[in-house]
Amino acid sequence: MKVLIAGGGTGGHLFPGIALAEEVVTRHHANQVVFVGTERGLEARVVPQAGFPLEFIQAQGLKGKGFFQLLKGLLALPMALIASFRILNRHKPDVVVGVGGYASGPVVLAAWMLGIPTAVQEQNALPGLTNKVLGKLVKVVFVAFDEARRFFPEGKVQLVGNPIRRKLMDNYLRSHVAHEYFTVLVFGGSLGARGLNQRMVDALEHLKDVKEQIRFVHQTGKNDVERVRKGYADQGFQAEVVEFIEDMSAAYARADLVVCRAGATTLAELTVCKKASILVPFPFATDDHQAVNARALVEAGAAVMFREAELTGQKLAEQIRLLKSEPMRLKQMEKKAGLLGRPEASKELADVCVDLMVQTYGAAGREREPQDAAPKTSKASKP
Numbered sequence: 001m002k003v004l005i006a007g008g009g010t011g012g013h014l015f016p017g018i019a020l021a022e023e024v025v026t027r028h029h030a031n032q033v034v035f036v037g038t039e040r041g042l043e044a045r046v047v048p049q050a051g052f053p054l055e056f057i058q059a060q061g062l063k064g065k066g067f068f069q070l071l072k073g074l075l076a077l078p079m080a081l082i083a084s085f086r087i088l089n090r091h092k093p094d095v096v097v098g099v100g101g102y103a104s105g106p107v108v109l110a111a112w113m114l115g116i117p118t119a120v121q122e123q124n125a126l127p128g129l130t131n132k133v134l135g136k137l138v139k140v141v142f143v144a145f146d147e148a149r150r151f152f153p154e155g156k157v158q159l160v161g162n163p164i165r166r167k168l169m170d171n172y173l174r175s176h177v178a179h180e181y182f183t184v185l186v187f188g189g190s191l192g193a194r195g196l197n198q199r200m201v202d203a204l205e206h207l208k209d210v211k212e213q214i215r216f217v218h219q220t221g222k223n224d225v226e227r228v229r230k231g232y233a234d235q236g237f238q239a240e241v242v243e244f245i246e247d248m249s250a251a252y253a254r255a256d257l258v259v260c261r262a263g264a265t266t267l268a269e270l271t272v273c274k275k276a277s278i279l280v281p282f283p284f285a286t287d288d289h290q291a292v293n294a295r296a297l298v299e300a301g302a303a304v305m306f307r308e309a310e311l312t313g314q315k316l317a318e319q320i321r322l323l324k325s326e327p328m329r330l331k332q333m334e335k336k337a338g339l340l341g342r343p344e345a346s347k348e349l350a351d352v353c354v355d356l357m358v359q360t361y362g363a364a365g366r367e368r369e370p371q372d373a374a375p376k377t378s379k380a381s382k383p
């Protein structure tokens with residue numbers, strides 16, 4: 001089976017795609033995955049690192065950018081479609097899955113026009129514009145929140161959760177590694193969050209009395225690392241402050257408490273890794289979708305949420321102190337987070353991809369050019 005995954009931009013869109021890709025290629029040695037993204041997205045760095053081929057198209061967003069940006073985006077669409085047709089004709093995928101982000105729209109649209117089976121994966125409780133439009137065309141819409149169902153045609157929706165990268169899945173079985181100090185992991189989605197960085201630095205002066213008992217691992221995003229590092233140092237706290245955490249699995253495993261945004265992929269990871277969290281949704285997310293995402297965890301008792309506008313450093317410090325002082329409550333929150341986890345999401349997505357391929361091309365998949373074909377011996381047992 002060959003799956004083409006389109007989209008990316010940020011980690012929240014890309015990493016569920018990587019998780020699906022990992023599942024597909026581990027199922028059978030002849031299975032292949034190719035990604036299509038944009039040169040300015042996170043995929044340009046992460047996909048090659050993960051060992052998957054990546055094609056680029058030039059694509060732009062259409063929503064919320066003003067009239068000229070909209071016009072620019074619309075004018076760029078025909079070129080993006082032509083590039084997508086070329087890529088699809090070259091790779092001849094059995095299934096195309098859009099994960100959101102700029103490249104997703106044109107590639108999934110082109111695949112649909114060519115009669116290739118298509119699906120989209122919507123990570124959030126409130127879908128973005130592209131997925132709402134594509135949802136009308138594709139065969140299957142994967143959602144992670146029940147709230148997202150109502151935006152898509154009935155009968156196409158499959159509620160499977162957000163796929164989690166393989167390395168993070170290790171935490172499903174072993175969510176803690178031994179460590180000496182109470183450890184707080186602070187991160188602001190894949191790009192970091194200045195607002196959250198500031199609140200955390202402001203909180204430190206209210207945590208001085210427990211500074212010997214507490215450690216921080218803090219991801220800042222670009223251009224804020226020095227300022228935040230200095231913030232911890234000035235107050236005498238031990239903290240690992242980095243721009244981006246490559247190994248989130250290790251970071252979660254060490255964390256007793258997570259302070260973060262409420263991006264959908266982050267939340268899926270918190271539940272699979274069974275982590276208690278303080279959530280501060282990104283206040284400018286389209287339709288406030290991060291707050292809606294967060295609600296599921298808050299209502300289940302797995303997290304507490306603060307709106308950024310109402311969160312002072314002092315309030316954040318009080319909440320950290322409170323949770324640190326109540327290990328039983330933290331354990332309960334972890335348990336409740338775990339109950340929401342969907343560790344099988346990538347498997348379920350991959351199963352549906354196989355079904356889509358079989359329905360359209362039969363069990364052997366599409367005929368390919370010899371250099372691209374699966375080894376002869378394996379064809380009978382595909383996928």
Ligand SMILES: CC(=O)N[C@H]1[C@@H](OP(=O)(O)OP(=O)(O)OC[C@H]2O[C@@H](n3ccc(=O)[nH]c3=O)[C@H](O)[C@@H]2O)O[C@H](CO)[C@@H](O)[C@@H]1O
Nearest residue numbers: 010011012013015123189190219244245248263264265266
């Ligand atoms: C500002 C914005 O619109 N953000 C959106 C974006 O968020 P964003 O890209 O921030 O995505 P999420 O918070 O959902 O996921 C972040 C991902 O990045 C990984 N990670 C994070 C930090 C780090 O240092 N290293 C690392 O690997 C996390 O493990 C996770 O896999 O996509 C999400 C999923 O559609 C949406 O819910 C968010 O609202």
